[in-house]
Amino acid sequence: MESVDLIYKAIYILVIFGITLLIATYSTYFERKIAAFIQDRVGPNRAGPAGLLQPLADAGKLFFKEDFIPAKSNKALFILGPGIAMLVATMSSAVIPFGDMLMVDGREIWLQAIEVNIGVLYVFGVVSLGVYGLMIGGWASNNKFSLLGAIRAASQNISYELAMGLSLIAVLMMTGSLSLREIAEQQAGFNWNIWYQPLGFVIFLICAFAETNRTPFDLPESEAELIGGYHTEYGSMKLGMYLFAEYINIFVASAVMATLYFGAYNFPFMENLRAAISDPVVANNVVTLVGVAAMFAKIFLFIFFFMWVRWTLPRFRYDQLMKLGWNILIPLAILNILLTGGGIMLKDYLF
């Protein structure tokens, strides 16, 4: 690899890292704003114009609080827990194609940090590692409520990963590739996977809620029963890291859903736009940049949806959660695989 490419990759990874952290930071602000608006309130509006500096004030507060470690806890693991949660959360956005190719000085710049031919597997592998962060943190706290929350998180994630993986198989059967870039390219224009996989998308969406520990599946951190769950003993920035990791996970889950089902950086009439501009390089760059905007618009819509659902639905009971995962979602996902297979056979037979 040329050194120019290396420098470009380093810059791109830094930018994506920064954007991920920025979106996670402002997710906390928008979560509070959306919660307030849904409950007919105004929300934070004192720190800065329209309260936009509120995340900075929160971060400052968390940094300056006492960094407390319980006496009977396993100190090394207690510190490691939030670190793993944060590391794993930030790693998973590496393979997501945020845009197509940019042409600068005859050089092709792909707007994706790493192109691997098993991108989907990478995301799922890394995301499922995230449960280690919760489990280690909950166990190291030496607190029954923390441990209960951590066990809940682990069993919930394992249960829903099955249904998630099965619903994903239907998409992979259609696209025939594990590379996120290829999946994105196959959905050019308005040919999005959601038109072929509505049931698969609903299953994937429900599982994404469970994987990110969001309401109505936020049993690992149910305040009323578990006093906060796996992060009961945490305070200051270590707690902040856990909360931050959750918001990064939401961002990544939104990006994955946008890539797999909603056409990633593709948008309707993109070929018409490309044809309307005479210079091919300029046309390519304009389409790519609009594509990046489309990708982020889709991601933000999904993030909004996550928050919208949080302030609408109450929490499941634990047996209901397990019943939904094992008795309903997994059979439905298998049915979806059968339907997709039948559809592909039918298409080959007819055309």
Added chain:
Amino acid sequence: MEPLSNRSKKVAQKDMTFTERMYLPAVVQGLTITLKHFFKKKATIQYPEQTRERSSVWRGLHVLKRDEQGAERCTACGLCAVACPAEAITMTAGERKKGEEGLYREEKYAVTYEVNMLRCIFCGLCEEACPKAAIFLQDDKIAPARFERDEFIYGKDRLVEPLKTTETK
């Protein structure tokens, strides 16, 4: 057993239909309700910057009025103190000296006039009792919160209407 009235209703637990058991229609219904609230106008009043509009008969902080020449109207008759059900008003009367005609309207005036805002119930009976139209409860001010009890005893320095020195005709 004989029922006491015919109003009792037979209840039976119905099995949920298939669409009900899918829950998704109900979830969508809930989401539309919350989205409606999302776009609703908020009732919040941003207090220090905005204040709620008060009724025209609102009884707020007392003011001791001056007449058109800027002389105090109060003649320390004590009717307000008698009328006051909370016994919040005290005053001492004094005789107007020569040369003070511009300051006090009548020959007798209040040397001190104190309202204890912790006792006052803002009933407005002092306003009704006053024969000289000297005391009023304003419709735009309230007694603000303070740290010391002494500070709630409002003297003439805080009650008397300020002189309109800069007014031009």
